[in-house]
Amino acid sequence: MTEKIRVSLIGLGSMGTAMAHRLLDQGFDLDIWNRSPKEIGDLLDKGARKVELDQALQNEFVVSMLSNDAAALDVFSDENLAKAKPGVIHLNMSTLSTNASRELAERHAKHSVGYVASPVLGRPMAITNGKLLIVAAGDPAAIEKAKVVFDKVSAQHWNVGADHTKSILVKLGVNYNLIHALQAIGESVALVESGGVDPNTFIEIITHTAFTGSAYTGYGPMIVNRNYTPPGFSVALGLKDVKLVEDAAAELNLKLPVASVLHQLFETALQDPELKDLDWSAIAELTRQRKL
Numbered sequence: 001m002t003e004k005i006r007v008s009l010i011g012l013g014s015m016g017t018a019m020a021h022r023l024l025d026q027g028f029d030l031d032i033w034n035r036s037p038k039e040i041g042d043l044l045d046k047g048a049r050k051v052e053l054d055q056a057l058q059n060e061f062v063v064s065m066l067s068n069d070a071a072a073l074d075v076f077s078d079e080n081l082a083k084a085k086p087g088v089i090h091l092n093m094s095t096l097s098t099n100a101s102r103e104l105a106e107r108h109a110k111h112s113v114g115y116v117a118s119p120v121l122g123r124p125m126a127i128t129n130g131k132l133l134i135v136a137a138g139d140p141a142a143i144e145k146a147k148v149v150f151d152k153v154s155a156q157h158w159n160v161g162a163d164h165t166k167s168i169l170v171k172l173g174v175n176y177n178l179i180h181a182l183q184a185i186g187e188s189v190a191l192v193e194s195g196g197v198d199p200n201t202f203i204e205i206i207t208h209t210a211f212t213g214s215a216y217t218g219y220g221p222m223i224v225n226r227n228y229t230p231p232g233f234s235v236a237l238g239l240k241d242v243k244l245v246e247d248a249a250a251e252l253n254l255k256l257p258v259a260s261v262l263h264q265l266f267e268t269a270l271q272d273p274e275l276k277d278l279d280w281s282a283i284a285e286l287t288r289q290r291k292l
Contacts, residue, residue, distance in 0.1 A: 004029050005148065008056035009063050010075060011094070012038050014232070016065035018124035019093070019153065022132075023063070024048060026152040031056050035071065057084035061149055063091045065120075068240060069100035076104055081111040089114035089142050091149060093134070095175070097244050098165040098251065105138070105164045114142040117164040119171035120154070123232040131155050137167035172248055175241045179262055179280075181215040185223050186284025193288070199224040219281045226285070228278035238280035239266035 006029040009020045016034075020043050023030050030048045032040065033056045040050065056062060057080065066072045072094055090113060092104065101117045108115035116138040126132045134150055134157035136143050143159050150157040160166040185203075192202045203220040211217075222228065242263045249256045265283045269275040275282045 005061070006031065006059045007061045007063060007149065008033065008051070008059045009065070010053075010056060011035070011065040011067070011071075012040065013065065013067060014124050015093075015120070015127065017043070018127040019063060019065055020048060021046070022127050022130075022153050023149075025128075028149075028152070031059060035066075035075065053080060054083050057081075057088060059085075059088065061089050061091060061146065063093060063149070066094045067237070068094075069096050072096055072104060073100060076107060078107055078110070081107055081113055084111060084113045086112045087114065089116065089146060091116050091118050091146055093118050093120045095119050095171050095241065095244070096168060098168050098248050101164045101168050114139065114145075115164070116142050116146055117167045118146070118150075118157075119167055121171065121174055125232070127153070133157070135160055135167040135170045137161055137164050169248060172241065172245045176245045176256075176259075178215055179238065179242065180258070182219055182223075182281050182283060183262065183265065183287075185216065185220055186281075186287045189220075189223055189284065190288045222279065222281050223284040228282040231277070231279035233280050235266060235269045235276055235278060235280050235282060238283070239263070239270060242266055 004027065007023055008031045009016060009023060010033050012020065012032060012034040020030060020032055024046045031051045032043060032048050033051055033053050044050065053075070064072065064075070066075060072092065076090065090108060092115065105115050116136050118134050118136040121133040121135065122131060132154040134154045136146070136150070136157055137160050139162065160170055189199045189202065193199050203224050207217045207220060242259065245256065246259050246263065249259065265286055268286055269283050275285055
C-alpha cells in the first residue's frame with residue numbers, strides 16, 4: 001500500500017476486535033468506535049484512534065461488525081447516515097437478516113453512502129491468521145473499490161451479485177451447514193463414547209480422510225474434550241443464526257425439515273445454566289448428557 005488508507009471499524013466484539021488488529025497489522029490507519037465502553041488499550045498502543053460515530057463516518061471505508069439487526073439498524077440510522085461523508089463505502093461484515101440488509105441498503109442509497117453486504121466466514125483466529133473468507137454483494141463499483149480492504153484482511157472474497165441479500169443467504173447457508181456438523185459430531189461422539197470407544201481415536205479416524213475440513217478438525221477435538229471456553233461463537237449467536245435461516249427460508253417459501261430441531265437444541269442449551277455461556281459447539285452436550 002503506497003499511501004495509507006484510513007478505515008473506520010465499528011463494533012468491538014470478539015470478531016470486531018480481531019478485525020481491528022488485522023487492519024492495523026496490514027498497514028491501514030484505523031479509527032474505532034463501539035456502542036458501549038470497552039477496554040481498547042492494546043489497539044490504541046498499536047496506533048488506532050478512538051473517535052465519535054460522526055467522525056467514524058467520514059473515512060473512505062467503514063467496516064462494521066455488529067451483533068444483530070437491532071444494533072446495525074440503530075447505528076446506521078437515517079439520522080447518522082445523513083452526517084456521513086458522501087461517497088464513503090460501508091462494508092457490513094455482520095451476519096444480519098435479509099430484511100435488515102434490504103433496509104440498510106435503502107437507507108445508504110438515500111444518503112449517497114455506498115453499501116456492501118459482506119458477511120465473513122471464520123472465527124476471530126481466522127481473521128488474525130489471514131484465513132478469513134468474505135462473501136460480498138452490492139454495487140459492483142463499490143465492491144471493486146473495496147478490494148483494497150478485502151485483499152488485505154481475507155484469504156479470499158467472492159462477489160455474488162448486486163442484490164444485497166445474496167451474500168446474506170450464502171452466509172446463512174454456510175452457518176446452517178456448520179450447525180448440522182456440530183450436531184452430527186456431537187451425536188457420533190456420544191454414540192462411540194457410550195460404547196466404550198475412545199472419542200479422540202474416533203475423531204482421528206473420521207478426520208483422517210473422510211471429513212478433513214475445519215468444521216470437523218476444529219470442532220471435533222473441542223467437543224471430545226469439552227473445550228467450550230472461552231467461546232469463539234456463543235450459544236446465543238447460534239440460536240440467532242438458526243432463526244435467521246428459518247426467516248429466510250420462510251420468505252422463500254422453503255421448508256427446512258431439520259431447522260426446528262436445531263432451533264430447539266439451541267433454546268434448550270440457552271436455558272441450561274451449565275451450557276448457556278459456552279461456545280455454540282456445546283450443544284453436543286445435550287446429546288452426550290441425554291438432556292434432550
